[in-house]
Amino acid sequence: MKALFAFLSDSEIERIHEATLLVLGKTGIKVESEMVRQMLAHHGAGIAGNIVRLPREMIGEAIGKIRKEFTLAARDPACNLVVPSAKTLNTTSGYAPFVHDLETDVKRSSTGGDLRDFALLADYLEAVEFFWPIAMPTDGPPPLEELSALDISLRGIRKHVQCSCSEGKTAKWQVRLAAAVAGGEKELRLNPIFSAVASPVSPLTFEKETVEAMVILAQAGVPVVPMNMALGGTTAPATLAGNLVMANAEELATLVILKCADPEAPMIYASDSGPADMRTGAVNYHAPEYPLTGAALAQMARYYGLPSMVAHGSSEELPADLTAFERNVLRVLISQATGTDLSSWMGSRDNSISGSMVSLVMDAEVYAHASAYQRHFSADAATLAVEVIDEIGPGGHFLSHKHTVQNFRKELWTKRLQDSFILDAGADSYTDRAREKAKEILASHSVPSLDENVLKEMERLMSEARRDILSQ
Amino acid sequence: MLYAEIKKAILDGDEEKTVALVKKALAEAKEPLEILDQGCIPGIEKAGALFEAEEFFLPELITAGEATKAAMDLLLPELKKTEGSWKSAGKFVIGTVEGDMHDIGKSIVASMLSAAGFEVTDLGIDVSTDRFIEEVKAAKPDFVGLSALLTSTMPKQKDVVDALKEAGLRDQVKVLVGGAPVSSDWAKKIGADGYAEDAIAAVRVAKESLP
Numbered sequence: 001m002k003a004l005f006a007f008l009s010d011s012e013i014e015r016i017h018e019a020t021l022l023v024l025g026k027t028g029i030k031v032e033s034e035m036v037r038q039m040l041a042h043h044g045a046g047i048a049g050n051i052v053r054l055p056r057e058m059i060g061e062a063i064g065k066i067r068k069e070f071t072l073a074a075r076d077p078a079c080n081l082v083v084p085s086a087k088t089l090n091t092t093s094g095y096a097p098f099v100h101d102l103e104t105d106v107k108r109s110s111t112g113g114d115l116r117d118f119a120l121l122a123d124y125l126e127a128v129e130f131f132w133p134i135a136m137p138t139d140g141p142p143p144l145e146e147l148s149a150l151d152i153s154l155r156g157i158r159k160h161v162q163c164s165c166s167e168g169k170t171a172k173w174q175v176r177l178a179a180a181v182a183g184g185e186k187e188l189r190l191n192p193i194f195s196a197v198a199s200p201v202s203p204l205t206f207e208k209e210t211v212e213a214m215v216i217l218a219q220a221g222v223p224v225v226p227m228n229m230a231l232g233g234t235t236a237p238a239t240l241a242g243n244l245v246m247a248n249a250e251e252l253a254t255l256v257i258l259k260c261a262d263p264e265a266p267m268i269y270a271s272d273s274g275p276a277d278m279r280t281g282a283v284n285y286h287a288p289e290y291p292l293t294g295a296a297l298a299q300m301a302r303y304y305g306l307p308s309m310v311a312h313g314s315s316e317e318l319p320a321d322l323t324a325f326e327r328n329v330l331r332v333l334i335s336q337a338t339g340t341d342l343s344s345w346m347g348s349r350d351n352s353i354s355g356s357m358v359s360l361v362m363d364a365e366v367y368a369h370a371s372a373y374q375r376h377f378s379a380d381a382a383t384l385a386v387e388v389i390d391e392i393g394p395g396g397h398f399l400s401h402k403h404t405v406q407n408f409r410k411e412l413w414t415k416r417l418q419d420s421f422i423l424d425a426g427a428d429s430y431t432d433r434a435r436e437k438a439k440e441i442l443a444s445h446s447v448p449s450l451d452e453n454v455l456k457e458m459e460r461l462m463s464e465a466r467r468d469i470l471s472q
Numbered sequence: 473m474l475y476a477e478i479k480k481a482i483l484d485g486d487e488e489k490t491v492a493l494v495k496k497a498l499a500e501a502k503e504p505l506e507i508l509d510q511g512c513i514p515g516i517e518k519a520g521a522l523f524e525a526e527e528f529f530l531p532e533l534i535t536a537g538e539a540t541k542a543a544m545d546l547l548l549p550e551l552k553k554t555e556g557s558w559k560s561a562g563k564f565v566i567g568t569v570e571g572d573m574h575d576i577g578k579s580i581v582a583s584m585l586s587a588a589g590f591e592v593t594d595l596g597i598d599v600s601t602d603r604f605i606e607e608v609k610a611a612k613p614d615f616v617g618l619s620a621l622l623t624s625t626m627p628k629q630k631d632v633v634d635a636l637k638e639a640g641l642r643d644q645v646k647v648l649v650g651g652a653p654v655s656s657d658w659a660k661k662i663g664a665d666g667y668a669e670d671a672i673a674a675v676r677v678a679k680e681s682l683p
Contacts (some may be wrong), residue, residue: 397576400534405485408531 003083003302003339004373005294013243013303015295019245021056022254028053029253031198032208036215036257043260054256060398062252062259067266068305072130072223073191075181075450076158080191081129083268083307087374088336090367092122093348093355094132094197095149099348100356102438105431107354110135112152114355117284117442118347119156121357124445127346127364127371130160133349134196134355143469146170147177150194151462154181155455156447162225162344165196173465175220180448180457189221195268197225200250202235202273211257218258218265225270225309226254231283232293233276240289246275253314255306268300268342270309282351285316291331295338297406302339309342311335313370316348318359318431325366325430332363332370361434363443365420372413383407474502475511478543482515483522485535487542493545504550505558508589514545516540516587520672533578533671540587560591562682565607566617567595569628574651577671578619581650584671585678590615601631608641615678618664620651629654630662637663646681650674 002052028051031037037047048054072081081089099110102117114135116227122128133149140148146163147170153161154177165171174196175188182188198214200206206214217224228250230236236246251269256263275289278284284290301308317324335343346367347360359369381387388403398404408414449455474497481489497507519536522528528536551558564585568578575597582594593611595603608616616636618629629649636642646665649658661668665679668674 039484108525397579399531399576399580400485400538401531403532408529414529 001086001088001302001339001341002377002411003164003295003298004290004337004340005295005334006299007292008299016241016244016300017303019241021037021059021246023204023245023249024054024059024253025056026053027204029250030205031211031257032206032375035208036211039067039215039260041406043256049287054253059252059256062256063304065259065263065304066255067264068307070223070266070307071191072160072162072195073182073193074130074158074160075154075193076099077191079130079159081160083341086323086376087339087371088340088343089125089129089161089455090346091130091162091342091344092118092128092132092134093344093352094134094162096135096353096355098350098354099135099140100354100358101448102357102435105356105358107350109138111139111354112137112148113139115149115152116358118355118360119153119436120157120443120445120447121360123157123159123447125360125364127161127367127401127470128360130162130342132162133164133201135147136359137402143167143472144466147173147462147465147469148179150174150177151458154193155450155458156180158447161194163194163196165210165213165217166207167469168212168216169465169469171196171198171216173461175216175222177461177465178222179220180461181454183228185220192222192266195223195225197227199225199229199270199271200254202228202230202250203246204250204253205255206253214257215261218261220262221266223263223266224254224258225268227272227309228272229271229283230273231276232274232289233278234281235276236273240275240292240296243273243275243289243293244300246457247271247293247297248300249268251300251306251411252304256303267306268309269297269304269306270342272312273297273299279308291338293333294335294340298338298340307341309340309344311338312343312345316351318349318356318362328359328363329369332366333373336374357438357442358434361438362430365434368420372415474500475507475514478507478511479515479518482512482536482539482543483519485532485539487535487539490539491542491546498546498550504547504554507543508547508551508558512540512543512587513589520584520675524672529666530580534583536581537580537587537671541583544589546584561589561679562591562614564590564592564613564615564617564678565604565611565613566592566596566619567599567604568597568619568621569625570598570600571595571628572620572622574619576620576670577621577651578617580671581617581619581668581674584675585617588675588679590675590678601628601635604632605635605639605641608636608645609639613645614682615646615648617648617650617674620649620654623653626651626653628660629658629664633663644676648674648677648681660675 137148151165179185179188231244232243236243275287277284297310313332346363349356482559523533620626648666649664656667666677668677
C-alpha cells in the first residue's frame with residue numbers, strides 16, 4: 001500500500017535492519033520452550049541455556065521465504081480479504097476482560113453473551129472488515145477463554161476472525177475447531193478462516209506456551225500475528241530508533257521461528273509498540289511517538305514484503321462534542337496514513353481493557369470520515385485532464401464540463417450532513433444516538449447459522465477440548 | 473413520451489440530446505409552447521428541486537440549465553411567431569461589477585434565469601457602472617442583476633443604484649444583488665430591490681418581484 005505518511009529514509013531503514021541483525025546475532029532471544037530451541041538449533045541457531053542467537057544467514061533465509069500476499073479467508077467467502085490491501089482493513093479492538101454495558105455504560109466483567117452481541121454488531125457494520133473477539137467470555141473457565149472466543153466468533157460472524165492464542169493446547173483445538181467449519185485441515189490451510197495473535201513479550205522473550213502455539217499454528221497454515229508491544233522507556237530503549245530496533249527484532253525472530261516450523265507459514269508484521277508514559281509506565285497512546293512508531297514499522301514491514309498491522313488509531317474515549325469527534329477522526333486518519341494493512345482499534349475503551357458497543361458504532365462513524373483520505377488515486381490521461389484544462393483555458397471554469405459531471409461525485413467529498421448521525425445529531429447526544437443505533441442493529445440483524453452437522457462437530461470438539469484442557 | 477424524454481435529457485444535463493429531441497418535436501409539428509411547458513420546464517424545475525433537496529450538485533444544476541437554454545434558443549423564435557400565446561418571464565441584464573473578475577456565480581444565475589424563461593443579457597465580468605446604465609437605457613430590461621464577490625467591490629453595487637437614480641432610470645428597473653459577501657441587509661441599505669442567496673433563489677426572487 002502507498003502510505004500517505006512515512007517517517008524513515010531509505011538509509012534509516014537499512015540502519016534499523018542492520019542493528020536488528022546485530023541484536024539477534026549477539027544478544028539473541030530468550031526461548032522458554034525446549035522443543036522450539038531444538039528446532040531452531042537444527043536450523044543453525046546458536047543455543048546457550050534458553051538464549052537463542054540467530055545468525056544473519058538464518059534470518060536472511062527466513063526473509064527469502066516470506067509470503068508476500070495471502071488471503072485472510074472468512075466463513076462466508078464474500079468476506080474474504082487479501083493482504084496487502086489497497087486500503088487499511090479495520091477490526092475491533094480485542095480480548096478485553098471488561099465491557100461498558102450497553103444500557104448503563106457501567107464497566108463490568110465481559111461474558112460470552114457480550115461477545116455474541118459484539119459479533120452480531122460487527123457483522124452488520126461495514127467498517128469492521130474482520131473480527132477480533134473484542135470481549136472475552138470471562139463467565140467460563142479461564143483456560144478455555146481463548147478457545148471459546150473462537151467458537152463464539154465462528155458461529156456469530158461471517159467475517160474473518162483473528163483470535164488470540166497463548167497456549168499450545170489452545171492452538172491445537174483452535175485449529176481443529178476452525179477446520180471443522182472450513183471443511184477440513186487442508187481447506188483451512190488454503191483458506192484460513194482465522195488467524196491468531198500470538199506474541200513475544202518485550203524485550204526479546206518467547207514464553208513457552210505461546211511459542212509452541214506459534215509453531216502449531218504455523219504448521220496448520222494459520223497466519224500468525226505476533227503483536228509485540230515494545231514500550232520505549234520501559235521494555236525497550238527510550239529512543240525512538242532503539243524502540244524500533246526492539247520491535248523489529250521481535251518480528252524478525254518470530255518470522256524465523258515460523259519459517260523453521262513451516263517454510264510456507266504466513267505471517268503478519270504486527271506491533272502495538274510505542275512510547276511508555278513516564279509517570280505511570282503504561283503505554284501512552286496519546287503521545288506523538290505512537291503514530292510515528294507505527295509509520296516507521298509499516299515501512300519496515302514493506303521493506304521485507306510482509307503485510308503489516310502496526311498502527312491502531314484507537315480513540316479510547318466517547319466524543320463529548322463534535323470537536324472531540326473530529327479529534328478521533330484525526331487520530332484514526334494519522335494511523336491509517338502509515339499504510340498499515342490491518343488495524344485494530346474499534347470499540348475500545350480504557351486503553352483496550354474494555355469494549356463498548358456504543359464506541360464501536362461511534363468508531364464506525366469515525367471511520368466513515370477518516371476513510372475518505374484513503375482513496376483510489378490514478379494519474380493517467382483521463383485524470384490528469386490536460387485536454388480538459390486546454391479546452392477550458394485560462395479564466396474559464398470547469399463546473400459544467402462533462403469531465404466534472406462525470407468525476408466530481410467519486411473524486412470530491414459530497415457527504416451531506418444528514419448522512420451522518422454525528423453531524424446531524426440535533427438535540428440528542430451523539431452517545432444516545434449511537435446507543436440507539438447499536439440496539440436497533442442487535443434487534444434487527446441476524447447472521448445465518450452454520451450447517452447443522454458442522455455445529456454438531458463443533459459441540460463434540462468443544463467438549464473434548466474441555467476435558468483435555470481442564471484435566472491438567 | 474417525447475416530453476418525458478426531453479425532461480430526462482435536461483435532468484441528465486445532456487445538451488446534445490435535448491437539442492435533438494426538441495428538433496424532433498418541432499419536426500413532428502408539436503406546439504412550441506407545449507414542448508416548453510411539458511418537456512423543458514418540468515425538467516429544469518425538477519433539477520432545481522433536486523438541488524434544493526441537496527441531491528443535485530452545481531455541475532448537475534448548471535448542465536441542466538445549459539441544456540434548457542439550448543432548448544430555449546430553438547423554441548424562442550418559434551414562440552415569438554405565435555403572438556400572445558407566450559411571453560418571456562422578463563428581460564434581465566446581468567454582470568459582475570467593476571474591478572471584480574469573478575464569473576462563475578454570476579454565470580450560474582444567468583443560466584438558471586434563462587432556463588426559467590427570462591431573456592438574459594450577460595454583460596460578463598468587470599462591468600463598469602456606465603456600461604450598466606447604457607444597457608438599461610438601450611435594452612429597457614425589467615431587471616438588472618449585480619454580482620460582487622469581494623467586500624472591496626461591493627460598493628460598486630451601490631454606485632450602479634445611485635447612477636440609475638441620477639439618470640432617472642431607477643423606477644424603470646428592478647435591481648437585484650448577489651455574491652458571497654452580500655446580504656439582504658446590504659441590499660436594503662444601498663436601495664436595491666432584492667437579494668438572492670443562490671441561483672435557485674435568484675429565479676424565485678425575480679419571479680416574485682414581477683408585477
